[in-house]
Amino acid sequence: xxxxxxxxxxxxxxxxxxxxxxxxxxxxxxxxxxxxxxxxxxxxxxxxxxxxxxxxxxxxxxxxxxxxxxxxxxxxxxxxxxxxxxxxxxxxxxxxxxxxxxxxxxxxxxxxxxxxxxxxxxxxxxxxxxxxxxxxxxxxxxxxxxxxxxxxxxxxxxxxxxxxxxxxxxxxxxxxxxxxxxxxxxxxxxxxxxxxxxxxxxxxxxxxxxxxxxxxxxxxxxxxxxxxxxxxxxxxxxxxxxxxxxxxxxxxxxxxxxxxxxxxxxxxxxxxxxxxxxxxxxxxxxxxxxxxxxxxx
Ligand SMILES: Nc1ncnc2c1ncn2[C@@H]1O[C@H](COP(=O)(O)OP(=O)(O)OP(=O)(O)O)[C@@H](O)[C@H]1O
Numbered sequence: 434x435x436x437x438x439x440x441x442x443x444x445x446x447x448x449x450x451x452x453x454x455x456x457x458x459x460x461x462x463x464x465x466x467x468x469x470x471x472x473x474x475x476x477x478x479x480x481x482x483x484x485x486x487x488x489x490x491x492x493x494x495x496x497x498x499x500x501x502x503x504x505x506x507x508x509x510x511x512x513x514x515x516x517x518x519x520x521x522x523x524x525x526x527x528x529x530x531x532x533x534x535x536x537x538x539x540x541x542x543x544x545x546x547x548x549x550x551x552x553x554x555x556x557x558x559x560x561x562x563x564x565x566x567x568x569x570x571x572x573x574x575x576x577x578x579x580x581x582x583x584x585x586x587x588x589x590x591x592x593x594x595x596x597x598x599x600x601x602x603x604x605x606x607x608x609x610x611x612x613x614x615x616x617x618x619x620x621x622x623x624x625x626x627x628x629x630x631x632x633x634x635x636x637x638x639x640x641x642x643x644x645x646x647x648x649x650x651x652x653x654x655x656x657x658x659x660x661x662x663x664x665x666x667x668x669x670x671x672x673x674x675x676x677x678x679x680x681x682x683x684x685x686x687x688x689x690x691x692x693x694x695x696x697x698x699x700x701x702x703x704x705x706x707x708x709x710x711x712x713x714x715x716x717x718x719x720x721x722x723x724x725x726x727x728x729x730x
Contacts, residue, residue, distance in 0.1 A: 434493075435460045435583050435613035436481065441490035443476055450476040452637040453490070458630075460582070463609040465624035466617040467721075468634035469729055474617035475515055477634070478585050481615070482512045495582050511576030511612075515587040517569065521561030525552060525571055528560060529578065536579045546574040550604060566597025573604065584608065586616040590623060602627050621721045631721065635729040648721055654692060658700055659685045659713035672696070672703055685713070 436458040443451040451473045458464050466474050479485040481494055483503045492499045495509035520528055529543045547556050550570040555563055560571055569589060576584060589605065590598045605614065605627055618624060624631050625645065633641035653676070666678045669688060674696065677689040690696045697714055704711045717723075 434458070435462070435495060436615060437491075437493040438477070438481070439491045441477065441480060441487045441492060443473075443480060443485065443487050443489075449637050451480075451487070454634070454637070454639045455490075456632055456639060456642055458613060458615060460613055461609075462630055463606070463614045463616070463628045465628035465631045466615055466634065467619065467621065467624055467631050467725065468617075469619060471636075472634045472729075473637040474634060475587055478512075478587050478615070478617060481506075482510055482585055483507060508579065509582050511573075511579070511581040511584045513569075513572045513576050513584070513586045513589055515591070515617075517572040519560045519568055519571060522559060524559055525556045525563070528571065529574060532575045532578055538579050542578050542580065546577045549577060549608070550574040551600075564597065566593050566600060569593065569597075569601055570604070573601075573608070577608070582613060584612050584614045584616075586614065588617055588619075590618070590620070621725055625721055633725060633728055640728040641724060643724070645721075648724065654690045654696060655717045656688050656690070656696055656700060657681070657685065657713065657715050657717050658688060658704075658711060659683070660704060661710040661712055664709065668707075672700065687717070 434457050439455050441451050441454045454477060466477065468474050476485060480487050481492055481499060483499050483506050486500060494506045497505040497509060499506050523531065526543060529546065530540065533540055533543060547553055550573050552567065552570050552574055555567050560568060563571065586605070590601050593601060602623065605616065608614070616627070628645060630644050631641065632639060661684065663684055664686070666680060669675065669678045669686060672688065674690040674692040675688060676691045679687045681687050688700070697716065700714060701711055
């Protein structure tokens with residue numbers, strides 16, 4: 434297991450930033466840490482990176498305890514903080530060499546991480562001359578210098594334009610082939626584009642831990658059906674695989690089925706056989722967006 438968090442609690446004065454949060458992340462996973470502003474994402478990341486100490490609970494990175502084996506945890510982690518602190522007057526290579534000194538990393542690694550993050554064309558410029566997207570690449574390159582097993586990225590695409598955003602996401606996916614990645618964001622599309630799994634946190638509490646594939650191919654299927662006449666809900670309950678029928682106004686019903694078979698033709702035939710006309714029939718899948726708003730509103 435690359436990351437283990439067990440019952441982590443952390444308060445700032447009266448403000449409980451994290452309340453009994455537990456999760457595990459396996460080697461090689463790319464996990465999105467999703468939550469509204471102030472949910473506790475950065476606090477959790479800072480505990481994992483040893484910047485903060487939890488009030489309660491225990492955490493491990495790469496089998497090292499974040500409290501008792503800080504040095505080993507730091508060696509195992511590459512961290513890109515939310516406000517990536519770069520020295521704008523330094524040249525890219527100079528900055529990476531400076532970091533290599535701090536981490537006592539062989540200078541050969543500089544060219545490797547420059548290649549890995551696609552920084553080549555900009556490597557001889559001053560950081561201050563780079564676009565925000567390239568500055569993020571510098572941050573990623575610095576985080577990768579000591580070849581850590583785990584990358585912790587705090588909102589890595591904030592402030593990037595749509596093209597840079599796609600490029601950085603692609604890069605993260607590429608890096609994720611070799612590393613375990615935990616990245617925080619409040620952009621659902623980001624999680625869908627990059628991650629294998631999502632942890633949703635709200636007001637310091639973990640409210641969901643789901644594989645993206647489960648969300649995509651989930652068993653529950655929700656259909657929104659509009660008939661030309663009122664139908665008793667008990668009548669619609671006769672449909673196969675039905676688990677829930679809800680009238681959502683007028684003659685419109687939300688019907689949940691527990692099957693991955695497409696139920697639209699079945700509902701259409703059922704209506705026809707019972708002298709009903711189907712005015713609308715659409716599939717409303719439980720996607721990340723609906724799950725997120727259900728859990729964090
Ligand atoms: N150093 C601190 N001192 C006092 N309160 C803090 C500190 N760090 C975080 N908090 C509070 O803890 C809560 C969680 O903050 P945190 O930064 O972890 O949230 P977040 O999910 O990362 O939010 P955002 O998406 O806005 O970055 C917030 O209410 C925040 O104000």
